[in-house]
Amino acid sequence: MSSYAAVLRTPHACRAFAVGLLGRLSYGVVPLALVLAVKEGSGSYAVAGSVMALFGVSGVLLSPVRAGLVDRYGPRRALVPMAGGYAALLVVIAGVCLRGGASGVELCVLAGAAGTCTPPLGPTMRALWSELLPDRRMLETAYSLDGVCEELLFVGGPLLVGALVQYAHPATAIALGAALVLAGTVGMTGSPAVRGMGGGEQAERDGARGAWGAPWRPALVAAGVGVGLGGVDLLVIAFADGQGRPSVVPWLLAALSVGSTVGGLVNGAVRWGGSARGRLAPLAAGLAGALALAGFVPDPYLMAVALALAGLFVAPALTTAYLYADELATPGTRTRAGAWVNTAVNAGSSGSSAAVGLVLGQLPLALCFVLAGVPALGSALAVRASRGARAGVPRPESVTRVDPREPRSTAGR
Structure with a gap:
């Protein structure tokens, strides 16, 4: 437990991680809420399945593209507009489902657009851990903590939806997912730990050398x-x-x-x-x-x-x-x-x-x-x-942590 405590004691890390998890809870809430609300609003399992397919495909396949925007422009400039668009589209979907008699085409278009805007909070948080923890052993501990918490969110999200729909229309759970992702994104990008992360000439040069950056x-x-x-x-x-x-x-x-x-x-x-x-x-x-x-x-x-x-x-x-x-x-x-x-x-x-x-x-x-x-x-x-992989620059076992409030140098990494 001392390993995890040491990670969370890193200045500003706990705040960024906590509010980021709040936003990521949306990804455990929205899928089930979307299925239930669309089924109730359209009266069709086929429409619900099509909506979920488009929402999932656009969210998954375009994730590296959205993450590339975070690398190039930084979390504050890239994530907030994405979260705003994602939340707004979810609210529109919730409203359409509440209205009833929703068109399948209308819902599919809205769901595909919402998936396209999904902010990559998980990849951004892992990149932030990498910025905050140059020590490789601490980084591994941070990634493990991040992964366990993410798994718990995907277990707890559907349970939260199940409790909510006992008392309200499933569209309410979609609106909750919109509020969660917007609050979490704004809180995370407002953390001092995010200051100076991403963007700049280095990101443009790296992006030019490998536009997709696929490991x-x-x-x-x-x-x-x-x-x-x-x-x-x-x-x-x-x-x-x-x-x-x-x-x-x-x-x-x-x-x-x-x-x-x-x-x-x-x-x-x-x-x-x-x-x-x-x-x-x-x-x-x-x-x-x-x-x-x-x-x-x-x-x-x-x-x-x-x-x-x-x-x-x-x-x-x-x-x-x-x-x-x-x-x-x-x-x-x-x-x-x-x-x-x-x-x-x-x-x-x-x-x-x-x-x-x-x-x-x-x-x-x-x-x-x-x-x-x-x-x-x-x-x-x-x-x-496989042989011949570029191993990258190895992390030292223990180095002095960079203060996130100071300008970061990319030298030695």
Whole structure:
């Protein structure tokens, strides 16, 4: 715990992190609220599915582009307009749903536009950690804390929506998501820690050298992890149905989340040796092995254990992928590099959900579990075998922290 306390004692870091999490809670609230509100407002599951698809695709695929704007212009100039547009569009969607009889085309256009404006608060916060914590060990602890908190937000967000819709129209939850992201973004960009972050000639030079700034190795492993995670929901539902106990599904998925939380906390507290790249492959392979094991367990109790074991690898693998991407990034592409990893996870998860839906029932369930882990194992082997990666400038084990209130130099990084 002393490691986490040391990270949070970094001047201005706790404030920026806390208000940033407030804004990121919106990303746990809005998806479920959007589905419920659109279904109620349009009366159509097909419209709700189309709206969510456009919202998700525009949000995920354009994330590196938006992150590049943060790198080039800085969080204060880039994030606030994005958050303002995102929040405004969410409020319009909420109003349309409240009105009832909403046009599917109208809702799809609004949802696609809202996804396009989604501010990359997570990648920006990870880039900010990198600015505040030149010490590599402290940075890894910060990334672990960030990942665990983000996971809790995605668990707590739907619970908050579920409680709210008991007393109000689901569109109210969309409006809440708009308020959260706007308040969190303004609070985060108003922190002294953000002053001087991003923008300037360095960012323009880095952007010119690599317009997309894609760190393919960590992104590849992140995509493999996303594939494994994306298929778990359907696989667990199929397992529970086969056992005749559909009520255990929430508990089994909770076991995965608990395992991930524990794994993330341990990962951030332990002083690991070696490079992030060296640890990334074993973590992804461990996830693949745990998913394969889950396919052969005979009852829900052992399935919960197997999923908790798989979860132990999830948060550490993603944290290490973000750390590796940060090592590969230049000072002017840090936010974008993290956004590519985030995009890879979400893209892998979405693609896996569709693929598992197609093969489930056509293949034995045990084989489906094994196949869900194959991309994670394959990406791990590919990264392990790859050579010639630009390692970036290694971080010192311990250096004097730069005061965020003073102008930052990019020398030595």
